[in-house]
Amino acid sequence: SRKFRSNWSQGDKDTTKEVTIIRRGHTPARWTREEVVTPPLPGHAATSSLMATPMDFKTYVDQACRAAEEFVSIYYDTMDKRRQALTRLYLDKATLIWNGNIVSGLDALNNFFDMLPSSEFQVNMLDCQPVHEQATQSQTTILVVTSGTVKFDGNKQHYFNQNFLLTAQSTPNNTVWKIASDCFRFQDWASS
């Protein structure tokens, strides 16, 4: 059920399309190109219920993995093919540490990604963990760690490591994940 993506990504650059994925055994996830959306978080959803179901750890982990997979496929695709839309995945006050350079806030991020040459990313490794609520003051957050290769136009290919903090913005109908922080490093940064 993922095949549609390759067709879809060749579509019109400026049109926002909504696409529904039906996956076996899951409720449909509806997402736009510039958002990472998953089903509502258990325990956060229905305001009508007085007793919110606490999320057990296993559910928390599963949901983190799902969000991470969605996120990674959208993020790098957007980075490569619709760079101008990339900052929509970031919180307003998000920060990026890019090979030791700090970029903070949406304006700076927009400038930064505008300046960065066009890219071709290949992600080979993805891992994720739910972040403990004691650290995040109960703001649902996941840690996403990736690794792979990237080729920036005019530069040689690099291996990279990257990690993100994604935070959940819950509504009764869905959960929207946004990047709170982003840390990117070439593995061989000293010879870049």
Next chain:
Amino acid sequence: TSLPSGHTMGHSDQVVRRRARRWDMYQMRFSSVFQPVNLGMHSSSHQQQDGHAAMQGVRVESPLRYTPYAISPSHRRVSFLKQDQTHVNMEREQKPPERRVEVNRSHGTLGSWFKITIPFGIKYNEKWLLNLIQNKCSVSFNPVEFRYEKMNATFFVENASVASALKNVSGKIWDEDNEKVSIFVCPDGIPHSVQRELKSEKVEQVKLAVNHQQALDIQKLPIYSDFMTCDTKMAPNPRKGVAASLHVHEENTPKVMSSGETDKWKGTEPGEKCVDRSPVCTTFLDNSSNINSILELFPKLLCLDAQQSPGPTLCGLEAHKRLPTCKGSFFGSEMLKNLVLQFLQQYYLIYDSGDRQGLLCAYHDEACLSLSISFNPGDSALSNLFKYFKDNRNIKAVKDPDLRGQLLRHTKRDIVDFLGALPKTQHDLSSFLVDTWYQTKRMLCFSVNGVFKEVEGQSQGSVLAFTRTFIATRGSNSSLRIVNDELFLRGTSHQRTQSALFTLVPTPFSSSMPAFSQEQQKMVPS
């Protein structure tokens, strides 16, 4: 084997005058400090090689003779933010006279002084801790100059057999949270009160020679002996001039770290800053400061731009797209740098010590840890990674939710048990590159990139590269507890790792190559 009355070189106790013997002790110690330590060599064979008798009979866990460096004393539970040079001077003047008397009394022979360190000991009450240790220790010991140094508790003892007995207690005592308490012993520590007994002139001479030599040899030492920072009144320090020319990325960083003030982090164009460099932080110029020793532990942090910055006309928002200049470690503030480096030094001291149960106190009860690996074509010896395959949590490859769940270690006991089963390692702190990428009042997030060597098992001697991502909660006394830990491993290629290890900063340090990378070069097939 028993230590021959606390000294070496076959001198007889009764014959040699006390002062001369002390001088010999110092000479002997200095020569051993500056031998490059061969990673992977067993510590006992290393000791026998150089005949350093002070080491004999003392079971030191780490193959490196190392202790956390002596730094300005801290009061228990006082934030390290308050420490400064003034504080140190006050401390010295306030040293109670009876301590010197104690030292003299036990001073029938100069003996060998040993510095005892309890990592993360700052959380323990002094009396309680000493009682705990004494109850388990087979000999009674007299702790001299007990103090808290950042996260450690430290004191000195004067006798090798006492030190040895204390070392044996490590890992056999538990605190009130049922966490193991580790004890580390270093034979090179000397209490301040003892130092002062020596002729000051001789001490200065020795320190001058040592400092100079140390500055040249620093790259050969993966870990830096704390003896050099025992006394704040040092001779002119060659490090001072060097430190003044170093830069740190302070230019874009907020002064106050809290979630409410993240808007103070001004957005920046990396290119714009290529000409304008902020002045170095004044703490670099502090002779006694542990910051100097921290930096020497991590020479990679001194490295700034890996490539030439473009001229002013090419910076900023011009039409041509280009990659920003890659830079070294990022911390955000001096305080955070100290905190993170201190933590990493503690963490890897225990991690490499052979008993990782000591890491329990570094983790939150409900922490998570996972491991992932990747092999890139051109890396040496994929076989070195085989042992990690079964624990590899790459969710691109692992699709079964149950397996994904199992591969995520949860709770600190599971985590520490898992880590304990991994091969024994030696991390090269000089290779560490650190990014502190997010922080609030409650949490601190940072990633460490570096290399380590496996020092046991089938792949003994193999060098692996890692990226470790930590998320930690911050306690009231600046203590950190890991809640999330992701360890990514990969092989090394000669080219890639070499470039990561070499610093390109024109300092006296860069003239000598790190011993670690020299060894590693031998291992890479040509």
